[in-house]
Amino acid sequence: MAGCATAPLDEAGTLQSYAGLQQSDGFFTRSRISVSRDDVLAAKTIKIIPTVFSAPAQRTPFTAAQRNLVTNAVDRALCAGLSERLQVVGPSEPADLVVQAVVTNVAATDPIAVGVSKSASIAKSVLLPGVPVPVPRLPLGLGSLSLEAEARDPQGRQKAAMIWGRGANALLGQGRVASEADAYSLAASFGGDFSTLLVTGKTPFGGGLPSLPSMERIGFLLGGTPKYPACETFGRSDGVVGFLGAAVGVPPNWTDNGAAAPR
Template sequence: MPANAISNHDETGTYGPRALRPDIWSMALLLSLLAGCAAAPLDRAGSLPSYDGLTRSDGLVAHSLLRVSRDDVLAAKTVKIIPTAFSMRAESAAFTPEQRSLVTNAVDRALCSGLSERFVVVGLSEPADLTVRAVVTQVKATNATVVGVSKVASVGTSILLPNVPVPIPRIPIGMGSLSLEAEALNSQGVQRAVMIWGRGANAFLDSGTVAKEGDAYSLAAKFGGDFSKMLVKGKTPFGATPSFPSRAKLAALVGRAPKYEACKVFGKSPGVTGFAGERLGLPPAWTDKAPANVEKAASKAP
């Protein structure tokens, strides 16, 4: 083949190395993201009355089994949230009651914020078209010491290279994970949506905080976002093109009061303070002052 034929292909980017570069870098990034993840099982804890008809639906780093009755869910206008609980098995993790409360309250607050996008959220004593309940089925604690070392390395790099934006992944050791199962019941107590969800912390996407519950706390909000999005849209929350958050969502992100009175029991989002604290690696208990009077379910999940 003539030499100029090869150069022509390279210039057009049709067959030459330039055409392969985007694919190579995309694949490298994807492999890096997946390699730096903690594992999170999708076990069935037995807290739901039915697991029939579940299908696999995964995001980039989150995994799930789900089922949703689209028409029934989209027809619903009101929703109430039973406070999230830890299963007996998940309680065996080395979390204090206060740490577990931070995680479950983060789930409920994210659910309330996300569901407010379309539903009217009402109190537990009021009738609702849908009732949502979630159970933490598995939790893996974060190695706070390793996170601390990662934070020191990140600060050291920013000092040595103050004008160079170098992304520093956390050390992929001792990362936490979280698994939950949740359902939405109609007013007759019939399941209209089910999700078993698991996600581990990611070395690139989750910076980590110096606390055992740090990753579980961060992942709790991500689950609340995914499950509420499924109910708002009536379909899997994964694979869709990201949309710009609503005014209510933006207000919650910066720590303003919730849209509905029923959501106030879970407190306001830590907002900018929480975001800054997470970047610095501060324990969530330092920035999230969840209400002490959050009512939990009367009975423990299996």
């Protein structure tokens, strides 16, 4: 059986243009990207329009709360990554670039399969305490996530675009017992990849070792204050509690409070 889920890279019609998109894949990720490097690197400020589910993606049996958890995870990761070079501004402020992502396809996680994997991991720790034997996740019911995103200038012209797809991997992590669990985890991966495209002006895949995150970004990932107030819109990271929750396998909404309440 395959050790990871597949995610489609179909053109969903949410981008202004699909011209010039080039295949650029990572080890687990498939993507097609285009970028006007000079224009992107010249930008100083950026605005994030909240991520949404496309109409076809809404057919996945997620509740509104589950969809919101996934889209907010995208936006929070985008805000953290973009803050490494760009100033993230609020929705009513002018910006050199405006970015928005759309979830185009999503496959739900099978909570029962994840639960069985967790049980196997617990059994190993009881029967073979202290023995470093990895217990991979069952390659059943793995979730996946596909998105399209673009960055536009104030005149609405596309300056960067990405079609992105990735499936959960049976060898990396045990998953969480929730149907939206893999989509939630992959949402953060997408946010990191697309923000890297806009921060560096080049593909996030195959470019050597990644640069180390700033101390501000590390602090934000640990639940601290974001670098720019606009990022508060997407709530604080669940930090250490989230890492522990992922290790135990509890549903994402047990540790992630989601977007900040409107004021």
